[in-house]
Amino acid sequence: MSGERTRKVQNAETASDAxxxxxxxxxxxxxxxxxxxxxxxGIQGGAIMPVYDAxxxxxxxxxxxxxxxxxxxxADAYGIVTGEPxxxxxxSGPGATNLVTGIxxxxxxxxxxxxxxxxxxxxxxxxDAFQETDAVGITxxxxxxxxxxxxxxxxxxxxxxxxxxxxxxxxGPTLVDLPKDVTKGETETDPGGPTLxxxxxxxxxADPDAVSGAAATIRKAERPVILAGGGVIKAEASDELRAxxxxxxxxxxxTMPGTGSFPEDxxxxxxxxxxxxxxxxxxxxxxxxxxxxxxxxxxxxxTGGVExxxxxxxxxxxxxxxxxxxxxxxxxxxxxxxxKAVLDQLADAMTGSPSTGAWLEQCETWKEEYSxxxxxPEDEPVKPQYVVERFDxxxxxxxxxTAGVGQHQMWAWQYWTWTQPRTWVTxxxxxxxxxxxxxxxxxxxxAPDREVVCFxxxxxxxxxCQELSVAVREDLDITVVVLNNEAIGMVxxxxxxxxxxxxxxSDYPWIPEFDTLAEAFGARGFRIDTDEExxxxxxxxxxxxxxxxxxxxxxxxxxxxxMVPGGGDNGLFALTEEQL
Numbered sequence: 001m002s003g004e005r006t007r008k009v010q011n012a013e014t015a016s017d018a019x020x021x022x023x024x025x026x027x028x029x030x031x032x033x034x035x036x037x038x039x040x041x042g043i044q045g046g047a048i049m050p051v052y053d054a055x056x057x058x059x060x061x062x063x064x065x066x067x068x069x070x071x072x073x074x075a076d077a078y079g080i081v082t083g084e085p086x087x088x089x090x091x092s093g094p095g096a097t098n099l100v101t102g103i104x105x106x107x108x109x110x111x112x113x114x115x116x117x118x119x120x121x122x123x124x125x126x127x128d129a130f131q132e133t134d135a136v137g138i139t140x141x142x143x144x145x146x147x148x149x150x151x152x153x154x155x156x157x158x159x160x161x162x163x164x165x166x167x168x169x170x171x172g173p174t175l176v177d178l179p180k181d182v183t184k185g186e187t188e189t190d191p192g193g194p195t196l197x198x199x200x201x202x203x204x205x206a207d208p209d210a211v212s213g214a215a216a217t218i219r220k221a222e223r224p225v226i227l228a229g230g231g232v233i234k235a236e237a238s239d240e241l242r243a244x245x246x247x248x249x250x251x252x253x254x255t256m257p258g259t260g261s262f263p264e265d266x267x268x269x270x271x272x273x274x275x276x277x278x279x280x281x282x283x284x285x286x287x288x289x290x291x292x293x294x295x296x297x298x299x300x301x302x303t304g305g306v307e308x309x310x311x312x313x314x315x316x317x318x319x320x321x322x323x324x325x326x327x328x329x330x331x332x333x334x335x336x337x338x339x340k341a342v343l344d345q346l347a348d349a350m351t352g353s354p355s356t357g358a359w360l361e362q363c364e365t366w367k368e369e370y371s372x373x374x375x376x377p378e379d380e381p382v383k384p385q386y387v388v389e390r391f392d393x394x395x396x397x398x399x400x401x402t403a404g405v406g407q408h409q410m411w412a413w414q415y416w417t418w419t420q421p422r423t424w425v426t427x428x429x430x431x432x433x434x435x436x437x438x439x440x441x442x443x444x445x446x447a448p449d450r451e452v453v454c455f456x457x458x459x460x461x462x463x464x465c466q467e468l469s470v471a472v473r474e475d476l477d478i479t480v481v482v483l484n485n486e487a488i489g490m491v492x493x494x495x496x497x498x499x500x501x502x503x504x505x506s507d508y509p510w511i512p513e514f515d516t517l518a519e520a521f522g523a524r525g526f527r528i529d530t531d532e533e534x535x536x537x538x539x540x541x542x543x544x545x546x547x548x549x550x551x552x553x554x555x556x557x558x559x560x561x562x563m564v565p566g567g568g569d570n571g572l573f574a575l576t577e578e579q580l
Contacts, residue, residue: 019190024149025054025183027156027178028116031191032060035163036089039078039445041071041573045091047131050183063445063474066073066466068095070438072102073360073464076111077425077435077442081400083236085112085166085174086442093131096177097138101432104142106173108429109257110234112166113173115139116159121181122150135177144172147152149182156191158264164194167201172319203320204333206342208349211576214292214316214333215349221290221314221358224250227273230257230296230320230428233421235339238262241294244343248353251363253281255296256413263419271362274302276410277562281571283309284363284566286571290354292320295339299429300566308569318342342471370562370575372414381555382531384408384483388415391453391481394528394538397449400425400443404460407489410560412455434463440478440571441471451542454461454480458511459488465517471547472522479541480549482514485556497580518549528552 020026028051032040040062044052056061065071068090075086090099096117106113120129136148143164155178162174165551176334190413205319220222238261243254245268252262253273264271273281285291291313294303306328317331319322320534327332335342376383388411397419402428418424425443427435439456448527461482471478492506515525526537528551541548562573565580574580 002343002571004381010495019188021188021190022186023050023183024152024155024178024185024187025050026317027152027187027189027191028159028178028183029054029058029060031156031159031163031194032087033058034193035160035189036084037415040087041065041074041078041088041442043068043091043095045072045095045118045131047092047120048089048095048178049091049118050180051116051118051178063441063470065438065470067464068098069101069434070441070467070470072099072113072115073105073432073438074328074445075433075437076102076106077259077402078446079112080425080453081422081446083112083422084252085114085163087114087116089116090118091131092120093133095131096133096135100138101430103139103175105427105430105432105435107142107144109427110171110230112165112171114159114162114276115173115175117175117177118175119148119179122179123181125179125518135175139175141406144170144176144236146177148177149179152182152185152187153189155182156185156189157195159489160191160194164196165200167194167195169200172474175207203337204341205345206318206337208337208345210333211342211345211349214335216352217290217314217316218248218250218292218335219350219352219354221354223288224290224292224354224356225270225284225288226252227255227285227291227293227296228252228258228261229255229294229296231339232258232261233293235320237294237340237343238421240340240343240347244347247347248350249285249356249360250292250354251360253277253285255302256424256426258296259413259424260418260421262415265419270367272413275304275566276414276560278372278414279562279575280363280366282562282570282573283366283370286569288313288322290314290316290317293329295320297324303328304564304566304568304570308571327356331403347477349532367375376531378531382528382534382552384411384552384554385415385556386531387481387483387528387552387554388412388455390418390534390538394542395451395453398423399453400447402426402436402439402443402452402454404456404463405431405433406457406460407485407493407560408460408483409455410490414560431440433460433554436460437464437471437480438467440480441467441474441476444478452478452522456479456480456482457489458482458484458486458508458514461514462511468518468521468547468549476547477545478547480547481550482551483554484511484514484551485554485558486511487556490560496559497577500579510511514549514551522547526550
């Protein structure tokens with residue numbers, strides 16, 4: 001280590017130009033430093049090597065991941081928790097293509113992310129050179145913007161612009177492809193801070209007349225509902241949303257990305273809505289006469305069949321992206337702008353409140369009628385819902401929860417009590433299995449002083465469990481809870497319901513012992529087989545100062561309910577398999 005410090009000092013002392021920038025790679029690194037980047041996630045390789053060499057003298061902390069997919073998921077989670085773009089890096093060819101899943105995930109969920117990919121030298125681009133792929137072409141459909149850097153003098157600016165675009169307006173992933181001759185090319189140009197293109201325009205406030213019309217609709221409503229989407233959290237508008245709902249006594253339902261924007265322990269919360277949302281939330285959104293939707297794209301997992309979604313409601317849709325308004329659900333009152341600013345406008349425009357007394361009583365009745373209670377007979381295996389609830393009780397309110405994709409994700413979503421934004425970190429729209437563990441790594445680096453718990457399934461954990469080596473190397477205090485039913489559980493649930501119980505390629509009886517696997521990586525491993533073991537193991541796993549894996553062998557027959565079949569009517573949700 002002392003030799004490395006000596007080399008760094010010598011390198012700093014012998015810098016030959018005033019800016020400390022000698023080539024394109026230096027400009028790339030300076031652009032990231034100017035943007036305030038603290039952590040990078042990536043994997044080395046030939047075409048990206050000049051940039052990594054430039055990072056050698058930087059104070060930025062590079063986290064070498066085990067796989068590029070882990071790098072992009074970790075960067076994505078970092079961006080969700082901090083609100084600042086996460087940065088991932090990979091070399092050309094397979095390095096770039098291995099990022100695509102995570103980039104597509106960030107695009108679906110409007111997460112701020114910057115991907116930097118190495119590329120072969122420009123004089124052999126298009127010649128099928130070793131490890132060459134068209135990273136720009138491949139990622140164009142799943143990025144907010146991407147750039148093929150072609151000049152050492154402007155490559156730093158390209159990176160700064162990518163950072164600015166990822167963060168502003170409707171957030172999303174950006175990519176800069178970095179040919180090796182460009183990053184090695186000479187330049188002394190300092191790129192400065194992140195700057196948006198002059199042509200970029202993002203709406204802030206909505207049209208005042210449209211806001212007035214929306215306010216009048218809310219005021220006269222008898223059964224109003226607020227639908228809080230992920231845009232509330234992206235816009236840092238949770239306080240404004242809460243104030244508006246409480247001032248006018250309007251019940252609130254949340255989408256998956258919007259989870260935590262409104263506290264679920266408040267009496268106005270109807271909690272989560274959609275395919276596996278609560279029965280009472282789905283009833284409220286089905287019979288509402290005024291739906292105030294904030295920062296949501298009305299995806300099919302939320303709406304079910306669009307023709308049966310909130311059929312009697314006048315729809316007020318606040319969104320920063322005009323392309324989302326009336327795309328799936330027709331908006332009677334489109335309010336284009338930043339959620340925080342528009343909610344302030346709407347609050348100022350309200351000259352009174354709707355009369356919601358009877359409506360709130362009805363909502364409370366639904367909460368009692370469609371309770372999320374579950375049966376837990378003593379002679380049956382551990383229930384996953386119970387495990388989630390116990391972890392929730394044992395951890396602080398600001399604990400960050402990450403998850404893979406599947407039944408375990410739904411149980412975590414349903415049975416954790418969400419009270420704060422930026423605490424639910426998962427793959428929503430793309431549904432990318434394997435997100436949970438690398439997501440937990442990114443989340444912990446974003447918030448090192450907070451508890452991070454990852455709920456994963458055995459199938460999802462198998463996809464990225466190699467990232468446990470990174471958590472051990474970095475000494476990250478995260479707890480991974482594998483809800484183990486020896487199957488791709490959600491697939492098997494659908495096979496039971498819709499495919500005559502034919503379990504084709506969904507049973508996983510060959511999986512390893514995850515507690516033993518954890519020990520092999522250098523983490524702590526725990527196993528739970530009975531209810532009696534739950535409390536003690538949770539206490540021990542959380543107390544361990546480092547990464548731990550809890551292999552929980554749950555009831556393999558347990559299913560996720562409520563459930564709305566794909567394209568179904570949210571108001572006709574099923575509470576049991578017999579109702580489907």
